[in-house]
Amino acid sequence: MEVNNWYKELAYDQWAPIPVSGMRPPARYKHAATVVDEKLYIVGGSRNGRHLSDVQVFDLRSFIWSSLKLKANAGSNDSSASQKTFPATSGHNMIRWGEKLLLIGGDSKGSSDKLVVRYIDIETLQFGVIETSGSIPVACTGQSATLVGSKVLLFGGEDMKRKLLNDVHVLDLECMTWDMIKTVQEPPAPRFDHAAAMLGDRYLLIFGGCSHSVFFNDLHLLDMQTMEWSQPQIQGDTVSPRAGHAGITIDESWFIVGGGDNSSGCPETLLLNMSKLVWSVVTVVKQKDPLSSEGLSVCSTLIGGEKYLLAFGGYNGKYSNEVFVMRPKPRDSLRPKIFQSPAAAAAAASVTSAYALSKSEKLDFRQLEDTNSKPPINGHPMDDISVKVETIKEEKRLLELSITEVRAENTKLGGEIDELNNVHAELSKELQSVQGQLVAERSRCFNLEAKIEELQKLMESMQSVEEQVQALRKEKSAIDQEMEHATTGQRQGSGGVWRWLGGGGE
Structure with missing residues (x-):
C-alpha cells in the first residue's frame, strides 16, 4: 500500500499509531520536535532525570527511525566547538529557520545565566551556538517560543533559580537581536510549561501552564500592535487545568494535546476556534494513553496535499517513544467575529x-x-x-x-x-x-432446545434398554457357566471309563 493511501484511509479526528519498521529511539519527554521535508526531527529531552543529547529522525514515508551524527562547527568561535556531541538539553523550544533548526533555551549542563540559542544545520550536520545581542533574556526552561514572520516571541518559563517568569521578549532572526517588550494591562500570572500560538500576525495567545502550586486553564491574549494584555471571554466546552501540553495551529484552529496536573493526564484533544474563541473537544483517548501525557510534542505536516497532526513522546507514569498521527476534519472558516474592525x-x-x-x-x-x-x-x-x-x-x-x-x-x-x-x-x-x-x-434456539429435549428422552430410553441388555448378558453368562459345568462333568465321567477299560486291556 502506498504511504499516501495509508494516511488518507485514516478516520477523521482520531489518533492512530504509525507502524514503525526497525528500532525505535529511547522514550522521553520535554524534548523538541519539528517536521522538515516529511521527516520528523526529535532533539533532546529527558528520561529518568537524565537529559538527552541525541537527534532522532523519523521518515514519514518509510516509517523508519534514524539517528543524526552531528559534529561541531570547526569555524565557530563559541565554546560548543570544543564539544564532540550536541549538549544534552531538556525543556527547550525548536524552530525551523531555513536549513537550520534553532534551539532556544532549555536546561543543559553548564548553562549560562543568559538564554542560549543553538543551531543544527540539517544539510551539513553541524551544530553550534548563535551569538545574539540586545536585551538577552535570562536562561530559562519551560518557556514558549512562537515564530511570527522573521521574529520569535518568547514568553514565560522558569529560570535556573526556579523563579517564574511572565515577561515577553522578541528575537529578530534577521539580525539576531533581542528586545524586551513593555506591555500594558494585567499580564498572565508567571508560569511555565504552557502553550502559545499566533492568530495572524497580531495576536499572541497563551493557554494553561502552571506555577509551583497552581495549574491554569486560562486564556490570555496580547495585541502586538497596542502591546495590551486581555483575558477574553471564552465559550464552548469547559477545559481542565493543565501543564506540559502541546499545541499546533492549522489555519484558525488551535489544537491542544495532552498535559496534566502531576496526578493525572488530560485525555482529551482540544480545539480552540481562535477567531471566535470557542473551545471544543475533538477526541478523547484512554487515561493511561501516551497521548494523555505531559511533555509530549505535536507538529503538523503536509502529506499528499492534506495536513496531518503528529504527536511523539511524553510521560504519564511511563515514558513513550511512539508516533501518533491524526487526520483533522476540514473545518469551515467563517469571517472572524471578535477580531474585526x-x-x-x-x-x-x-x-x-x-x-x-x-x-x-x-x-x-x-x-x-x-x-x-x-x-x-x-x-x-x-x-x-x-x-x-x-x-x-x-x-x-x-x-x-x-x-x-x-x-x-x-x-x-x-x-x-x-x-x-x-x-x-x-x-x-x-x-x-x-x-x-x-x-x-x-x-x-427454540428448535435446538426441542431437539435437545428429544435427545434427552431418547438417552433415557436407551439407558433402560442398556440395563435390560446388561440383565440379559448376566442371564446368558449364568446359562453359559451351567452349560460349561455340565459339559465338564460329562467329559470327566467318560474319561474315567476309557482309562479303566484301557487299564484292563493291559
Whole structure:
C-alpha cells in the first residue's frame, strides 16, 4: 500500500499509531520536535532525570527511525566547538529557520545565566551556538517560543533559580537581536510549561501552564500592535487545568494535546476556534494513553496535499517513544467575529445605543420628515438629523452583515443536522436488521432446545434398554457357566471309563 493511501484511509479526528519498521529511539519527554521535508526531527529531552543529547529522525514515508551524527562547527568561535556531541538539553523550544533548526533555551549542563540559542544545520550536520545581542533574556526552561514572520516571541518559563517568569521578549532572526517588550494591562500570572500560538500576525495567545502550586486553564491574549494584555471571554466546552501540553495551529484552529496536573493526564484533544474563541473537544483517548501525557510534542505536516497532526513522546507514569498521527476534519472558516474592525466589533454596542436613542428622543421617520420640512436654526438640527440618519444606516448595514453570518451559520448547522439524520436513518436500518437476526436466532434456539429435549428422552430410553441388555448378558453368562459345568462333568465321567477299560486291556 502506498504511504499516501495509508494516511488518507485514516478516520477523521482520531489518533492512530504509525507502524514503525526497525528500532525505535529511547522514550522521553520535554524534548523538541519539528517536521522538515516529511521527516520528523526529535532533539533532546529527558528520561529518568537524565537529559538527552541525541537527534532522532523519523521518515514519514518509510516509517523508519534514524539517528543524526552531528559534529561541531570547526569555524565557530563559541565554546560548543570544543564539544564532540550536541549538549544534552531538556525543556527547550525548536524552530525551523531555513536549513537550520534553532534551539532556544532549555536546561543543559553548564548553562549560562543568559538564554542560549543553538543551531543544527540539517544539510551539513553541524551544530553550534548563535551569538545574539540586545536585551538577552535570562536562561530559562519551560518557556514558549512562537515564530511570527522573521521574529520569535518568547514568553514565560522558569529560570535556573526556579523563579517564574511572565515577561515577553522578541528575537529578530534577521539580525539576531533581542528586545524586551513593555506591555500594558494585567499580564498572565508567571508560569511555565504552557502553550502559545499566533492568530495572524497580531495576536499572541497563551493557554494553561502552571506555577509551583497552581495549574491554569486560562486564556490570555496580547495585541502586538497596542502591546495590551486581555483575558477574553471564552465559550464552548469547559477545559481542565493543565501543564506540559502541546499545541499546533492549522489555519484558525488551535489544537491542544495532552498535559496534566502531576496526578493525572488530560485525555482529551482540544480545539480552540481562535477567531471566535470557542473551545471544543475533538477526541478523547484512554487515561493511561501516551497521548494523555505531559511533555509530549505535536507538529503538523503536509502529506499528499492534506495536513496531518503528529504527536511523539511524553510521560504519564511511563515514558513513550511512539508516533501518533491524526487526520483533522476540514473545518469551515467563517469571517472572524471578535477580531474585526472597530466598527464591526462594536456593532452590538451601536445597536444598543440606537435603541436607547430612539426611546429617549422618540425618533422616527415621520418626525424626521416633519423636521426636514422646517427651516433649520443655525443649521444644527439638520446637521444632527443627518448624522443620526447616517448612524442608523451604518447600524442597519452592520445588522445585515450579522444576519448574513447567522444565516450562513444556520445553513451550516442545517447541513450537519441533515448529515446526522442520514446517519440516524442508516443506524435505524442496521438496528432493524440486527433485531431481525436476533428473532431468527431465538427461533433457532427454540428448535435446538426441542431437539435437545428429544435427545434427552431418547438417552433415557436407551439407558433402560442398556440395563435390560446388561440383565440379559448376566442371564446368558449364568446359562453359559451351567452349560460349561455340565459339559465338564460329562467329559470327566467318560474319561474315567476309557482309562479303566484301557487299564484292563493291559
